[in-house]
Amino acid sequence: MTSRDDILASIRANLPRVDRPLPHVPLFDESPPPSLLSAFKKSLERMGGIFLDPPDTGDVLAPVRAKIASAKVVCSTVPEIAGNRDIARVDATQDLADVDFAIVRATFAVAETGSVLLSDTDLHVNAVAYLAQHLIVLLDPADIVVNLHHAYRRPEFRDRHYASFHTGPSATADIEGVLIHGAQGVRSLSVLPSPRTL
Amino acid sequence: MTSPAEQSSGSAVLHPEMVAAEDTHAIYRDGHRLDHAEGASKPFRSQPEPQPRGAKVHGNRPINQAEAAARFIAAPEHEKMHDERLWDLRQKRDREMHHIPEWEQLRSLASAIKEHTLTHLDEYLDQFEANARANGIHVHWARDAAEHNRIVHGILSDHGAKSLIKSKSMLTEECGFRHYMASVGIEVTETDLGERIQQLDKEDPSHIVVPAVHKLRTDVAKVFADTIGTDPDNNDVHYLAEAQREATRPLILAADAGMTGGNFVVAETGTFVVCTNEGNADLSANVPKLHIASIGIEKIIPRLEHLAVFVRLLSRSALGSPMTQYTSHFRGPRAGGEMHVVLVDNGRSERLGLEEFWTSLKCIRCGACMNTCPAYRRSGGLSYGATYSGPIGLIIDPTFNARKYSNLPFASSLNGSCSNVCPVRINIHEQIYAWRRELVKRHDVPLVKKAAMKAAGELLSRPVAYRAAIAAADVALAHLPRFVIYNGLNAWGKHREVPHPPKHTFHSWYQANRGGKQ
Numbered sequence: 001m002t003s004r005d006d007i008l009a010s011i012r013a014n015l016p017r018v019d020r021p022l023p024h025v026p027l028f029d030e031s032p033p034p035s036l037l038s039a040f041k042k043s044l045e046r047m048g049g050i051f052l053d054p055p056d057t058g059d060v061l062a063p064v065r066a067k068i069a070s071a072k073v074v075c076s077t078v079p080e081i082a083g084n085r086d087i088a089r090v091d092a093t094q095d096l097a098d099v100d101f102a103i104v105r106a107t108f109a110v111a112e113t114g115s116v117l118l119s120d121t122d123l124h125v126n127a128v129a130y131l132a133q134h135l136i137v138l139l140d141p142a143d144i145v146v147n148l149h150h151a152y153r154r155p156e157f158r159d160r161h162y163a164s165f166h167t168g169p170s171a172t173a174d175i176e177g178v179l180i181h182g183a184q185g186v187r188s189l190s191v192l193p194s195p196r197t198l
Numbered sequence: 199m200t201s202p203a204e205q206s207s208g209s210a211v212l213h214p215e216m217v218a219a220e221d222t223h224a225i226y227r228d229g230h231r232l233d234h235a236e237g238a239s240k241p242f243r244s245q246p247e248p249q250p251r252g253a254k255v256h257g258n259r260p261i262n263q264a265e266a267a268a269r270f271i272a273a274p275e276h277e278k279m280h281d282e283r284l285w286d287l288r289q290k291r292d293r294e295m296h297h298i299p300e301w302e303q304l305r306s307l308a309s310a311i312k313e314h315t316l317t318h319l320d321e322y323l324d325q326f327e328a329n330a331r332a333n334g335i336h337v338h339w340a341r342d343a344a345e346h347n348r349i350v351h352g353i354l355s356d357h358g359a360k361s362l363i364k365s366k367s368m369l370t371e372e373c374g375f376r377h378y379m380a381s382v383g384i385e386v387t388e389t390d391l392g393e394r395i396q397q398l399d400k401e402d403p404s405h406i407v408v409p410a411v412h413k414l415r416t417d418v419a420k421v422f423a424d425t426i427g428t429d430p431d432n433n434d435v436h437y438l439a440e441a442q443r444e445a446t447r448p449l450i451l452a453a454d455a456g457m458t459g460g461n462f463v464v465a466e467t468g469t470f471v472v473c474t475n476e477g478n479a480d481l482s483a484n485v486p487k488l489h490i491a492s493i494g495i496e497k498i499i500p501r502l503e504h505l506a507v508f509v510r511l512l513s514r515s516a517l518g519s520p521m522t523q524y525t526s527h528f529r530g531p532r533a534g535g536e537m538h539v540v541l542v543d544n545g546r547s548e549r550l551g552l553e554e555f556w557t558s559l560k561c562i563r564c565g566a567c568m569n570t571c572p573a574y575r576r577s578g579g580l581s582y583g584a585t586y587s588g589p590i591g592l593i594i595d596p597t598f599n600a601r602k603y604s605n606l607p608f609a610s611s612l613n614g615s616c617s618n619v620c621p622v623r624i625n626i627h628e629q630i631y632a633w634r635r636e637l638v639k640r641h642d643v644p645l646v647k648k649a650a651m652k653a654a655g656e657l658l659s660r661p662v663a664y665r666a667a668i669a670a671a672d673v674a675l676a677h678l679p680r681f682v683i684y685n686g687l688n689a690w691g692k693h694r695e696v697p698h699p700p701k702h703t704f705h706s707w708y709q710a711n712r713g714g715k716q
Contacts, residue, residue: 014547016317046520048234097451157529161531164525172391179234
């Protein structure tokens with residue numbers, strides 16, 4: 001017998017003989033917040049993320065341009081901002097080790113937790129979202145769902161090979177509870193509301 | 199606007215002397231101190247003190263948890279910091295719970311989903327395997343720890359891989375994975391900060407979520423000075439964390455393969471989910487071309503809609519943080535990459551057949567039961583001398599070795615707090631009690647405890663004698679000199695004040711006041 005057969009046989013021999021039906025899971029969305037964007041912002045900031053307020057007039061991308069002004073290596077996967085490291089020409093993930101800022105677009109966001117979903121389609125090379133020193137995420141305010149129950153109904157979890165909720169930057173407090181941003185991954189995560197341009 | 203719950207929770211302090219006056223390094227947003235991830239809700243500060251080490255392990259001999267706990271308690275800076283930090287996590291968990299009106303319903307749903315899945319475990323594993331294979335994932339099955347280690351070694355050998363970066367996984371601890379890899383010449387680097395500290399110190403993790411929570415900053419400074427060359431006189435936490443980041447990054451970039459565990463496995467999509475705060479699992483999975491995930495067979499759930507329930511509960515229960523910083527869903531290899539999943543039994547299928555204990559397989563490894571447990575908080579995770587410590591350890595460890603871990607189910611006051619905070623509603627304290635009975639039945643209980651229990655059993659079986667003994671004990675407690683109660687032989691008198699004995703027993707009060715009214 002293979003290990004697979006052995007394990008499955010052992011499970012079958014030991015299955016508890018009790019009836020446990022699968023429960024229905026509600027969406028828990030009876031009282032949504034008045035503004036999904038405001039709720040998202042509040043949740044994101046609690047988790048150590050930075051919400052970039054776009055200016056009322058003029059260049060909506062100004063807060064992003066200000067952030068990357070003095071950066072040496074910028075890798076952008078969005079058409080709105082040009083970087084100087086072309087992700088399409090990256091052969092090995094190690095080539096991204098010197099990236100200061102990565103700029104990507106979120107597939108969608110979750111108001112409840114302040115999370116943005118980044119998938120392989122958005123990132124092109126998954127490692128860019130972790131090897132960069134700082135991450136800037138563009139988010140269409142129309143792409144915010146109220147909570148995780150709604151989030152898991154999204155099609156990306158069925159058609160992407162990789163999808164990750166980022167909820168603030170890399171963090172640790174493994175030493176005496178002292179909070180550190182940039183434990184191993186990005187030192188900061190900023191989100192700018194920015195409608196998708198078609 | 200802050201709710202009454204926010205105002206009232208998260209503020210209780212157990213050891214005021216551990217709270218630092220100033221906190222120049224804290225991170226603030228809009229005037230609010232950030233305490234997400236495992237960040238403390240208030241500044242703590244310790245004084246240097248040599249680190250007490252864990253239980254002495256002698257082969258198959260029963261672990262003397264009380265002996266190791268006594269040494270931990272004898273190091274007051276360590277004991278108080280540990281107690282304070284874990285209680286802080288517990289209070290943050292309560293704060294989060296009060297934000298979610300459906301919290302208790304989520305716990306019931308989580309329990310029901312897990313019980314359903316465990317009673318159909320063969321079907322869901324079969325479904326996961328088919329879907330994962332269809333997505334291009336290689337699926338392996340390991341009966342036990344040795345087979346797991348051989349399989350992973352085989353995959354690494356096939357790729358000529360000599361170095362491996364990995365994220366924290368209790369399963370690989372259970373399998374003695376790092377020891378095995380060292381014996382076959384593969385260099386393993388842990389990438390979680392706490393786990394890396396423990397690896398460099400050649401010590402096991404003491405907590406399933408915060409592996410180095412039993413260490414003070416000065417202990418970490420010493421480990422790093424000895425291993426990665428930091429300044430031995432600098433114990434600034436930001437300096438230490440940054441030094442570790444800089445030392446680990448080149449190892450991440452050069453690694454031949456990456457390894458992660460898995461918090462959840464979704465049968466319908468063939469997905470596995472990994473939760474971390476540091477992003478280290480995503481580096482391990484996405485930087486090298488080869489990704490291996492080791493996952494216990496009990497981690498499976500049927501559908502994506504169920505995942506929402508568990509993700510909402512996990513980090514809130516563990517750390518009082520609404521979400522882990524990273525919750526990553528792996529459904530297939532990336533372009534040019536290769537992905538393997540090793541499904542591990544290692545005693546789980548047999549545990550499924552234990553009528554009183556099978557629901558321990560619902561555990562999602564959040565650590566909430568450890569954070570709330572007064573015995574765990576005061577004794578440190580390494581005192582248990584086992585992979586799993588704290589309340590969940592007491593009911594899992596004896597399934598691995600009933601003799602070696604025979605003392606552990608006694609390291610509890612049976613107060614039930616663990617069961618009350620468990621996000622999947624495992625009746626932990628009842629199972630602890632059931633294990634005591636089971637071990638007595640199997641004659642796996644140490645002699646001293648057996649003699650004490652025999653005497654107690656005789657007393658408890660004779661109500662008149664019991665009442666006389668209790669009345670006598672209360673009189674004795676009220677009149678005994680302090681040194682008789684607070685001596686080295688009475689564990690319950692150590693570092694705590696015994697409650698004032700009542701003037702009457704309940705029985706005598708009832709006889710006097712209500713006895714005639716039946």
